[in-house]
Amino acid sequence: MRPAAWLPGALGLLALLLAWELAGRTVFATSGVVPPPTAISAQLFNDGLDFYWPNIVTTLREAGAGWLYGNLIAVALAVTFVQIPLVERALLQLALASYCLPVIAIGPVLAVLFSDDTPKVILAALSVIFTTLVGTLVGLRSADRTSLDLVRAYGGGSWTQLWRVRLRACLPGLFAGLRIAAPAAMLGAIIGEYLGAESGLGVAMINSQQSLAVERTWGIALVATALSGAAYGLTALAGTLLTPWAPRVKR
Numbered sequence: 001m002r003p004a005a006w007l008p009g010a011l012g013l014l015a016l017l018l019a020w021e022l023a024g025r026t027v028f029a030t031s032g033v034v035p036p037p038t039a040i041s042a043q044l045f046n047d048g049l050d051f052y053w054p055n056i057v058t059t060l061r062e063a064g065a066g067w068l069y070g071n072l073i074a075v076a077l078a079v080t081f082v083q084i085p086l087v088e089r090a091l092l093q094l095a096l097a098s099y100c101l102p103v104i105a106i107g108p109v110l111a112v113l114f115s116d117d118t119p120k121v122i123l124a125a126l127s128v129i130f131t132t133l134v135g136t137l138v139g140l141r142s143a144d145r146t147s148l149d150l151v152r153a154y155g156g157g158s159w160t161q162l163w164r165v166r167l168r169a170c171l172p173g174l175f176a177g178l179r180i181a182a183p184a185a186m187l188g189a190i191i192g193e194y195l196g197a198e199s200g201l202g203v204a205m206i207n208s209q210q211s212l213a214v215e216r217t218w219g220i221a222l223v224a225t226a227l228s229g230a231a232y233g234l235t236a237l238a239g240t241l242l243t244p245w246a247p248r249v250k251r
Contacts, residue, residue: 017037020034020036020037021036021037021038023036024036024037024039032214033214034218035214035215035218039215040215040218040219040222042215043213043215043216043218043219044219044222044223047216047219051204052223054199055199055200055201055203055204055220056201056223056227058193058197058199058200058201059186059189059190059193059200059201059202059224059227060227061117062117062120062121062124062189062192062193062200063124063185063186063188063189063231064185065117065121065124066120066121066122066123066124066125066126066127066128066185066188066189067124067125067128067181067182067185069121069125070124070125070126070127070128070129070132070181070185071128071129071132071177071178071181073125073129074095074128074129074130074131074132074133074136074177075132075136075174077091077095077129077133078133078136078137078140078170079136079140079162081137082137082140082141082162082166083158083159083162095129095130095133096130098126098129098130099126099129099130099131101126103123103126103127103188103191103192104191104195106123106126107119107123107191107192107194107195108195110122110123110192111195111196119192119195119196120188120189120192120193120197120200121189121192122192123188123189123191123192124184124185124186124188124189124192125185125188126188127181127184127185127187127188128181128184128185128188131177131180131181131184132174132177132178132181133177134177135173135174135175135176135177135178135180136170136173136174136177137173138170138173139169139170139171139172139173139174140162140166140167140169140170140173142169142170142173143161143165143166143169143170144165144169147164147165148161148165148166151164151165171239171242171243171246172239172243172246175235175236175238175239175242175243176239178235178239179232179235179236179239180232181235182228182231182232182234182235183228183229183231183232185231186224186227186228186231187228189202190202190205190224194206201220201223201224204220205217205220205221205224208220
């Protein structure tokens, strides 16, 4: 009888937690820089939703807005590149440059130029544009050539090909990009909060670091990681449900 597919991963996670607990109580017991998971869990429980919920809502709002705007820009650029190839070379270089911009360097500039949540939203959007652009562009260009020729034979132009063939073909690639974009948007928003904000997980982490609350700092980091993983998982689930025809990797 074959073991369940999730069993090796669960055993690996359990081994990691046991090793972490052991290291936290022995190797790092004196310095306290790596607290054991039990101490972090106790701190999470003591802080409760009253501490975490307002910060989570703020970060999710910023990351969600950046994810939405960044992906809309990426899809629009991908469609433009396919329909108007002459503009691809110039605009693709700009998209690559935006992806390569150091977030720490551009963040203070955005904080000076904009107010409220706008800098964090822009940083989250910049973190997702290139990834989604590449996935969508590859998907649009992977459309079945025979189907494209059939549309053209019946008198359809490039826009008809886009609507009838290319958009459906690009969905697996699009969702592949969106999966990576979800945690990237979270990272962009949190880094933006590091550079100046009133609330959010990034602000809470800075405050806990300054007050030397090590367990709380680790707890905030784990909460941010869990939110990023949940965003990735939900996007992957949506892609699986909406693209049942796409090939899947089988174990």
